[in-house]
Amino acid sequence: METKNTAIIKKKERRSELYRKLGPLVALIVLMAIVTIMNVNFIQPANLLNLLRQVSVNALIAFGMTFVIITGGIDLSVGSTLALSSALTAGIIAVGVPPVLAIAAGLLMGAFLGMINGLLITKGNVAPFIGTLATMTIYRGLTLVYTQGNPITGFGGGFAFQFFGRGYLFGIPFPVIITTIAFGILFIVLHKMTFGRKTFAIGGNEQAAYIAGIKSDRVKTMVYAISGMMSALAGLILTSRLNSAQPTAGTAYELDAIAAVVIGGTSLAGGKGRIVGTLIGALIIGTLNNGLNLLGVSSFYQQVVRGVVIIIAVLLDRKK
Amino acid sequence: MQVELREITKAFGANQVLKGVNLTLEPGEVHALMGENGAGKSTLMNILTGLHKQDDGTVHINGKQTQYANPKEAEENGVSFIHQEMITWPDMTVLENMFMGKEKKNKFGWVQTKEMKKEAERVFEELGIDIAFDRTMKTLSVGQQQLVEIAKTLLNDAEVIIMDEPTAALTDREIRLLFKIIRQLQKKDVSLVYISHRMEEIFEISNRVTVMRDGVSISTKATKDTNYDEIVRQMVGRDLEDYYPEMTNEKGDVVLEVNHLTHLPHYENISFKLHSGEILGFSGLMGAGRTEIMRGIFGIDPFEDGEILLDGERIDIKTPHDAVKKGIGFLTENRKEEGLILDFPVKDNISITAFEEFSNNGWIDTKEEKEFVELLVKRLTVKTAGIDLPVSSLSGGNQQKVVLAKWIGAGSRILILDEPTRGVDVGAKREIYNLMKELAERGVAIIMVSSDLPEVMGVSNRVLVVHEGSISGELNQNDLTEERIMTLATGGK
Ligand SMILES: Nc1ncnc2c1ncn2[C@@H]1O[C@H](COP(=O)(O)OP(=O)(O)OP(=O)(O)O)[C@@H](O)[C@H]1O
Ligand SMILES: [Mg+2]
Numbered sequence: 120m121e122t123k124n125t126a127i128i129k130k131k132e133r134r135s136e137l138y139r140k141l142g143p144l145v146a147l148i149v150l151m152a153i154v155t156i157m158n159v160n161f162i163q164p165a166n167l168l169n170l171l172r173q174v175s176v177n178a179l180i181a182f183g184m185t186f187v188i189i190t191g192g193i194d195l196s197v198g199s200t201l202a203l204s205s206a207l208t209a210g211i212i213a214v215g216v217p218p219v220l221a222i223a224a225g226l227l228m229g230a231f232l233g234m235i236n237g238l239l240i241t242k243g244n245v246a247p248f249i250g251t252l253a254t255m256t257i258y259r260g261l262t263l264v265y266t267q268g269n270p271i272t273g274f275g276g277g278f279a280f281q282f283f284g285r286g287y288l289f290g291i292p293f294p295v296i297i298t299t300i301a302f303g304i305l306f307i308v309l310h311k312m313t314f315g316r317k318t319f320a321i322g323g324n325e326q327a328a329y330i331a332g333i334k335s336d337r338v339k340t341m342v343y344a345i346s347g348m349m350s351a352l353a354g355l356i357l358t359s360r361l362n363s364a365q366p367t368a369g370t371a372y373e374l375d376a377i378a379a380v381v382i383g384g385t386s387l388a389g390g391k392g393r394i395v396g397t398l399i400g401a402l403i404i405g406t407l408n409n410g411l412n413l414l415g416v417s418s419f420y421q422q423v424v425r426g427v428v429i430i431i432a433v434l435l436d437r438k439k
Numbered sequence: 440m441q442v443e444l445r446e447i448t449k450a451f452g453a454n455q456v457l458k459g460v461n462l463t464l465e466p467g468e469v470h471a472l473m474g475e476n477g478a479g480k481s482t483l484m485n486i487l488t489g490l491h492k493q494d495d496g497t498v499h500i501n502g503k504q505t506q507y508a509n510p511k512e513a514e515e516n517g518v519s520f521i522h523q524e525m526i527t528w529p530d531m532t533v534l535e536n537m538f539m540g541k542e543k544k545n546k547f548g549w550v551q552t553k554e555m556k557k558e559a560e561r562v563f564e565e566l567g568i569d570i571a572f573d574r575t576m577k578t579l580s581v582g583q584q585q586l587v588e589i590a591k592t593l594l595n596d597a598e599v600i601i602m603d604e605p606t607a608a609l610t611d612r613e614i615r616l617l618f619k620i621i622r623q624l625q626k627k628d629v630s631l632v633y634i635s636h637r638m639e640e641i642f643e644i645s646n647r648v649t650v651m652r653d654g655v656s657i658s659t660k661a662t663k664d665t666n667y668d669e670i671v672r673q674m675v676g677r678d679l680e681d682y683y684p685e686m687t688n689e690k691g692d693v694v695l696e697v698n699h700l701t702h703l704p705h706y707e708n709i710s711f712k713l714h715s716g717e718i719l720g721f722s723g724l725m726g727a728g729r730t731e732i733m734r735g736i737f738g739i740d741p742f743e744d745g746e747i748l749l750d751g752e753r754i755d756i757k758t759p760h761d762a763v764k765k766g767i768g769f770l771t772e773n774r775k776e777e778g779l780i781l782d783f784p785v786k787d788n789i790s791i792t793a794f795e796e797f798s799n800n801g802w803i804d805t806k807e808e809k810e811f812v813e814l815l816v817k818r819l820t821v822k823t824a825g826i827d828l829p830v831s832s833l834s835g836g837n838q839q840k841v842v843l844a845k846w847i848g849a850g851s852r853i854l855i856l857d858e859p860t861r862g863v864d865v866g867a868k869r870e871i872y873n874l875m876k877e878l879a880e881r882g883v884a885i886i887m888v889s890s891d892l893p894e895v896m897g898v899s900n901r902v903l904v905v906h907e908g909s910i911s912g913e914l915n916q917n918d919l920t921e922e923r924i925m926t927l928a929t930g931g932k
Contacts, residue, residue, distance in 0.1 A: 312801045313794045320791055323780035330739065330777050331791045331845065332763030390782060 142435060143383055143399040150403060154410035161413055168292055174405035175298040176353045178398060180372055181379035182305050183233075183349030185397045186342045188380050189309075191322040191389025192247035194346045196236060197376055198369035199258035201354035204228040204347075206262050208355060209271040209364035218280035226351050232258060233347020237340030255373075262366050272363035284359025294356045301352065302398055305345075309394050318342060322389030378425075379404055382432040403428065440466055440501060440517060440598040440630065447486055447496035448654075449479070451832070454824045456482050458654035459496070464599065467628040469621060471641045471662065474651035475674055475864040476836025477822040480634050481523055483651075484601045488513040488520045511540070519592035523603040523634075523835050523862070524775060527584055529577035534559055536576050537591045562593045566620050580726065582613035589620060600624065601632040604835065606640060607861050608772075610725035610890075618644055636836070636864050637891075638667055650674055675866045682869055683897035684876040688916065690900065691715035693751070694884045695853055697736065700745035705731035706908040709745070713853065713884045718875060720899030721888040723928045728908040729888045730772055733855050737762045737769040763792065768851030770842055772858045772888075778842040781831040785823050786812045788830050788841050792849035815844040820870055836863045843871065847878070854878065857888045872898050892921050906930050 154161045161167075180197050187194045208225035212218055232254070239250040286293040309315035317338045320328040329335045350369070358364045381387065382403055383396025407428060411421045442464040449457040456479045464470050472480050485491045487498060489507030497504050500516075507513040510520060528536055534552070537559055543551040556572060563569070568586050576584060585605055592600050606614050621631060621644060633645055641648060642662060649659040650673040657673055672678055695713040700706065706728040713719055721729045735742040738756040746753055749765055756762045762769065771777040779788055789812045790797070797807035812826050821840045823833055830841055839862050846854060856875075860868045875885055875898060889895045895902055902914045904927035912927035926932070 311803060313798050313803060314801060316787070316791070316794070316803065320780060320783070320787070323783050324776075326777050327780055328791070330737075330759050330769065330771060332760045332849075333791070334758070334760045390780065 143396050143403065143432070146382075146432065146435070147399050147403050147406065150406050150410070154406060154413070158410075158413045161410060166409070166413075168290075168295070170405055170409045171295045171298075172292040173409065174401050175292075175294040176357055177372065177375045177379060177404065178298050178401035179301055179349045179353040179356075180346075181376040181383075181397045181401050182301060182394060183346035184373075184376040185380050185383075185385055185392055185394050186305075186309065186318055187247070187346045188377075188385050188387060189318050189322045189389060189392045190339055190342050191325070192240065192339070192342075193251065193377070193387075194233075194236060194343060195248065195251040195373050196232070196255040196258055197346060197350040198372040199255045199262065200229055200232045200347050200350040201357070201369035201372060202364075202366060203232065203258045203262045203265070204351035205354035205358040205364040205368055206266050206271060206366065208351075209274050209358055210265065212280060213271060213274035218277055218283075222280070222283065222355055225355050226348050229351020229354070230344045230348040233344040233350070234340055236347065237343035240343065241336035241339050259370075266364070266366040268366055270363045270365045274364075280359055281362070282359075284356045284361075294360075297352070297356065301349065302394070306394050314338070314341075319390055319392075322391070324390075375404060378429050382429060400432075403432070442487070442518075442599055442630070443499040443502075444483070444487060445497050445499065447483060447493045447498075449482060449486060449491065449493050452824070456654060457486075457493070460651060460654070460656045462649055462656060462659070464630050464632060466598075466630050467625050468646045469625060469631045469633050469644055471645035471648045472632055472634045472651065473641065473648060473670055473674055476840075476862075476867055477834040478651045478674075479654060480651060481603055481834065484520055484603065484632060484634070488518055488601070514592075514595050514597075517596060517598035518601075519595060519597040519599070520601045521585070521588045521592065521603065521605060523607075525581075525584060525588060527576045527588075530575055532573050532575055533570055533579070533587055534572040536587060537594060558594060559590070562590045565593065566590055566623070567616070580610075580613075581608040582610055582725075585609065586613070586616070586620075589617075597629065599630050599632070601634075603634045604636065604862055605633075606635060606637060608725075612724075614640075636862060636868075638670070638865065641670070642667070652676060671865050674864065682865075682872075684873050686718075686876065686898070686900060686916065687880065688900060690717040691882060694749065696748040696751070698746050698748070700732065700735060700742050700747070702731065702735055702740065702742040702744075704908070706735070706905075709910060711903055711910065711913075713886060715852070715882045715884045716879050717900050718879050718885045718887060718898055720895040720902040721886060721905060722890075722892070722895045722902050722924050723905035725890055727905040727928070729905050730857055731908075732905070733769060733857055733886070733888060737767060737855065739769075763849065763851075766850075766852035767855065768792070768846040768849045768853070769855045770846050770857055770859055772861065774838055774842050774861075778845075779830050779838060782829050784827045785816065785821070785830050785833070785841055786826040789815055789826075789845045789848055792845050796848070796850075811848065812844075815848050818874070819844045819847070820867060836867060839863050840867065840871075847874070851883070853884045853886075855886045855888070858890065859887065860889070860891070860894065868894075892924060895924070896921070904928050 184194055184197065204225045207228055208221050211224060212221045236251050236254055239245050240247050282293060284294055288296055309318065317333050320333060321335050321338060325335055354369065357368055379400035380397050383393065383400035385392025385396060407425055411424060444460060444462040447457050447460045460483055474480050482491060486493045489509045489512055498506060507516065528539060534555060538555050543554045545551055559572060568590060570579065570583055570587065605617060609617065624631065635641060645662045647659060648662050648665060648670060649656050650670060652674060691714055693712045694715045698710050700709040709732050723729050734740045736747060738758045738761055747756065754765060786809065790808050793811065797804050797811050816826060819840045821844060822837045830838055843859060860871055863871065879885055887899065896919045900916055902919060902924065903910050904912045904924055906928055911930065914923055
């Protein structure tokens, strides 16, 4: 009797868990079907690859944002971090640093900027919203100072750096490959490793996690560092593609990233979320942008539609 | 008001919690509702007050079939429920809390503070409560908060008041006051449902006792016609012999030595030694500073002066992480705020302190984790329909067992337990005492902070009594008497 009940409950649990997991995926498929019906060109492999490449920048930022939001925080500085680390990378390539080294330096720069956010929030006890709002303008300001307000162009960078954002491997855009690898690593870190467990625990009840012996300050600082690093990575792809580092690059990117995370079912209250959801969320936003362009919808209307989709996604999530 | 619950059934999913419960509440009586953790006591009362809806069965108020749509409607009709886990607005004032959702307004919507104050004053006076209205709720002790909750029910002219484990966090004096208030309410023909796992209280305050087991009410009797053993037998379904385990007095070396620990104004000059294999009781009135001392040792709050030695060596504990790494565990007294992640599965709540047990270089072996957790769940007889269910779906006592399981799982050499059996039923208490003894026999050193005197005397090898932040005395097992402890706890010699 007892075991039978248990089995039934578990089955129900698993089923509702399944709905929760599949919700965003179903939404994505439906959306893609609608766009395809309205314009068959959407489903062409070339367009799909293009779509994936477009999505990769937002997806990378959103992956990092997922970690931050699961701890119950937020990172508004991602766009500025992207711009500052891109500008610095472009700058050092321009003075002759080998591209591979410069890329590594750019990523570290992003992690460092994120770490500053983390320290501000943990050691300085500043609310994440306020702390990263401040660094958002600081990092943007530093970018403008460094670039004197002008794009850094013509830094060449040779084949390696250009390949980063524009290359193809086995017919797949290189940024898509990078995004896939980053997704794999972060998925494992979040869902299969103790670091991820600690991240969730902090978002669920920080005080309880702290007393259980989790170094919550350190975990949180690392989480913001991850977010900074992913922003830098996105920035490098962008810079490589445009062959220039724009001082205004990444403006308002935090909004798309947060939208992708939320559409993917991660709770802004912390403690709950999945990185697969974020990937799907980013794909939904990408499909929407791509599809609306294909359909020739004016960019003014596009914004309205995107907002509506976010609301629908969140409402559907609450229903379950 | 007469309340009758007839053949109430209720299932959560496939978990059939109530299978036909009957309960009659007469005007002016204190009716004790007893049963093991998870027996469905809180659930039954939630059905009466409209939070849950029963699957079957009926509620009759003064003979008329009634169904409250929600707790607010029940409250408006004179049925108030003071919950096991109180819900308050910690940053708002006492007055605001009392009138939450039913503020007095004039026709422009302005809140009439003066009128509310007058009414609140009337109730406070009636109950003999003396708490300033403009204090924020969080500055009150749990006991005072409870009194505010009771006062709140009287604002609504409650005729039925349900108290779900009201004394779990009260000081002795507050319990006295509560009982006085209950007797006054009785005189006004208010009837009370009283849920508690403290047997002494049941015999002191209740007129009748109903015992629930396996989803049915198995007996209702006048309190004077029953006794301790009978109630326990009905609750557990068998006799419980030897409530406290036989204590051995073999202790090993000193593992923890605390010297002159001071953190004013909470505690001063605290010195003691803890041996391996020993259970050291910490007694004292609530608010004496026992919890603060333990928080200091564990690195939650810094102390100003003094030192801590582990195996004779001075150690520096700055955060709980340091303490855990040194083999110290700490079960805090407030499970909801500091012990549990309520939305998380039972599994994740237990495994959080023991990642090393089932992970390799940061990789979690989920199968091993599951086995690890299931072992602990079984050992502590946690009643749950599955370790993947959120811990919030467990009954209060079973939640407490989850916190305990978490610290047992941490494999600590030194275990500090702050009110470990709060809200736990008699049978499970006995399990916990046996477990403590077993751990001690394996060489674990245990500190138990408890306000339950019989418990302190029953399980400790040695007791330190704390009075106003200082250790006022040490008692060995042979000179342990309730009087001695109480004298020391109140500052006597
Ligand atoms: N909201 C809920 N969802 C699922 N299960 C629940 C819910 N509330 C209670 N239960 C289950 O119902 C059973 C009875 O719980 P209840 O809280 O009524 O017990 P109780 O008798 O009050 O125990 P305690 O003495 O520990 O407070 C438990 O097995 C619990 O897990
Ligand atoms: Mg209960």
